[in-house]
Amino acid sequence: MTIGIEVETQRDVEPIQRLNVIAFDGRTEEADLVDALRTAGDLVLSLVARDKDRVVGHIAFSRVTIEAAAGPVGGIALAPVAVRPEHQNRGIGRRLIEAGLQRLSQQGESIVLVVGNPAYYKRFGFSIEQGKAFPCEYSGPYFMALVMDDAPAPTGPVIYPDAFELVH
Numbered sequence: 421m422t423i424g425i426e427v428e429t430q431r432d433v434e435p436i437q438r439l440n441v442i443a444f445d446g447r448t449e450e451a452d453l454v455d456a457l458r459t460a461g462d463l464v465l466s467l468v469a470r471d472k473d474r475v476v477g478h479i480a481f482s483r484v485t486i487e488a489a490a491g492p493v494g495g496i497a498l499a500p501v502a503v504r505p506e507h508q509n510r511g512i513g514r515r516l517i518e519a520g521l522q523r524l525s526q527q528g529e530s531i532v533l534v535v536g537n538p539a540y541y542k543r544f545g546f547s548i549e550q551g552k553a554f555p556c557e558y559s560g561p562y563f564m565a566l567v568m569d570d571a572p573a574p575t576g577p578v579i580y581p582d583a584f585e586l587v588h
Contacts, residue, residue: 423476423512425519428466433458435475436468443502449587450500456583457482464496464529467520469503469512477503479516481524482581484533486554488574495531495554496524497580499587517544525568532566533558533578554578 428436433455440451457463462482469477479501486493498520503512521544524532534541535558538548546564553575554565567573 422471423515424470425467425515426470428468428478432468432475436466436478439475439478439504440500440502442504444500450502452586453500453583454478454480456586457581460581460583462581462583465520465523465527467516467523469507469516471507476507477501477512477516479513479520481520481532482583484581485579486531486574486576487579488576490574493531493574493576494529495533495578496529497584498532498534499584514543521566521568530567530569530571531573532568534564534566535562536564538562538564556580 436454437451440454441448444450457480463480464483465481467479468475479498481496481498484495484497486495501513501516521532533551533554534546541564544566546566548561548564550565550567551563556578
């Protein structure tokens with residue numbers, strides 16, 4: 421199995437939607453979230469993992485606003501990440517996350533937020549402690565932040581795109 425990681429194209433939209441439904445046990449909320457982020461122009465980066473021509477994994481990164489003391493600053497939310505059940509536990513999710521974080525860093529992004537399993541996401545540098553500097557509706561034991569460069573990061577309340585109302 422040779423998996424390639426690529427930026428989504430128009431031909432991936434429907435396979436991404438199906439993948440998110442399958443990966444989330446038939447729930448449509450995550451698929452609807454990705455579609456709504458794309459439609460609203462809030463999707464900053466969307467990557468697919470391909471096994472030959474088949475989409476077997478997907479990750480979405482969208483724009484959030486951090487209400488910093490000096491004024492609003494852009495940040496990134498990682499959500500969702502999905503892998504077809506028969507391809508899980510093969511490192512595809514890890515590869516999607518690493519590729520996405522690398523591209524975002526190259527694009528000059530410095531803050532990425534995620535809600536998820538701390539034991540999993542801490543291996544990528546996410547921290548619950550750093551997440552406390554970005555209060556929002558998702559704050560709590562599963563809310564984490566990754567500050568990707570050495571410069572002091574702006575902190576403050578976070579406003580997520582309206583599309584996230586679909587996954588509450």
